[in-house]
Amino acid sequence: MTYYRSIGAALLASAAMVTAAAACETTFRSSDTHPEGYPTVTAVEYMGELLEERSDGRLCIEVFHSAQLGEEKDTIEQTQLGVIDMNRVSLGPFNNIIEETKVFSLPYIFRSTDHMHNVVDGEIGDAILAEFENHGLVGLAYYDGGSRSFYNSQKPITSKDDIEGLKFRVMQSDVFVDMVDALGGNATPMPYGEVYSSIQTGVIDGAENNWPSFESSGHYEVAGYYTLDQHLIVPEVLVMSKAAYDKLSAEDQALVRQAAKDSVPVMREQWEAREAASEEKVRAAGVEIVEDIDKTPFIEAMVPVYEKHVTSEKLKSLVEQIQAVD
Template sequence: MLHFRKLAAAAAVVALSFAGTAGAQTVLRSSDTHPDGYPTVEAVKYFGELIKERTSGRYSVEVYHSAQLGQEADTIEQVRTGVIDLNRVSMGPWNGLIPETTIPSLPYIFRSVEHARKVMNGPIGDEILAAFEPHGVVGLAFYDGGARSFYNSKKAITSIDDLKGMKFRVMQSDIFVDMVAALGASATPMPYGEVYTGIETGVIDGAENNFPSYDTAKHAEVAKFFSLDEHLIVPEVLVMSKVRWDQLSPEDQTIFRQAAKDSVQKQYELWDAQVAKSRETVEAGGSKINELDKQAFIDAMKPVYDKHVTDPKLQDLVKRIQETQ
């Protein structure tokens, strides 16, 4: 509680400064845990360029990549209090706070990356973005977080039986923990920055993520087996502190929303190129990538849905996503 009060006090000081300089250029700080050059980092930079252009230089965005402002759980608290202005965060860490975010975080909720993009950039996506605002942040846009699969240092995973007894790092999300348990493995919630050492030292056998993360975080160096089960296609979300948002004029709010939407296609282009490049890089480095039959994995997810989708409103959201063609 004391830590939260300190953050709130700091936010109040920054807010006074922000309000006093809005006539000149105001530099907004944006956080990302990924390294410089990563598609989400570059997409937010592009968003910042659009903001600067469309506000005639009154606003600009400085992206603090590589977790310079903290890991995702820490930055969520900071953006809610206004200490950080903008934040690109994975969906999982929001699950305990915003029920609607659990739905795109469900295993196999999306049939493909293309299905996920269509849903998250349509009316359903806008509905989920709107759910952020009561929690101190304004949801601006969803980026593609790619298809996540298991990788490990021990063996190729070709069936659910291969997962039994193995330990995998997951994000701090009950859904992710329950998903791994439903497959017969053990989940270890752990900050992203600790995964490499965790695999290297044997604390965990592996993790689950997409090709770009597997590559850029160097996890391919210590976990050579990548199995394409594609259990999750979890979007990334760009949010803005409501403290900051409320200080924008209605005209500028429109500019910010549109710039965020316009940055999505840029992120998709960068993402698709990075996926192809990262897959090529890790294969050249000796990673063994294998296909598998996903149906048994999909069938094993029923207990996860039964546990986490009990609210009729959320059940309807699942139904509408699954019906989207």
């Protein structure tokens, strides 16, 4: 009986969503690789609620979570072409498309999450969002992506030397590839959705990510060692197809931008709670966590990465500006 009640409730909820979407003049299709209930997903859903309310029901957002519309690299291209209207993506995959995004993906560029917030919420963050318009996109907001650390199936990493020879999945970004190579590991770019089976079958030894992604993906089930070296604090970014954006009136464009901005504090609050819950679950599962690690050799190893990727005067200036932010 409970089962049929659940089915009935699900059908009613689905019908309500379809009816609501049908009532909107414009429904934006938004992509996310993360699962339902993940902070980035719920943040865009909240943005949709704000947008629908403030537009008197004219503008809506339908979020396609769990990579329903494809992995990040593919959805970026579709968003540029206008096939997808909105997209939540890590900045990593943009590094090979928009040069300025590289600075936010540099290892140890941010001293803490607070430092990252102060940078992206200010003039530097706005300037980099503006660069997306040269590539068929409109940058709307930054979300949190936590601090990324290494995990693997082979052994605990207690020093830089332990990375030697291990195969790690990275996002499809030259910066990420060079970061792992500089540490002595073997970088393997691949889509996020292929990581679990690749660790399980030994194609790779591990990957690097934050607490919620490590947990929600189930990677902790096949990679029992997690080292908190916190080499990256890479923001997520919410973008919109410029083709879809340009169809809107100036008033509706302002509504979209403000709703995106207003979703950020909600996302950050949910992210903080999710990080704590994911960490608790991973620890309870028996994953060996290495916390006391000397980051100095890791930081020193990044010198050639900076030399290779921070070449233009513009990027050098951005790095200096970021480092000067409190």
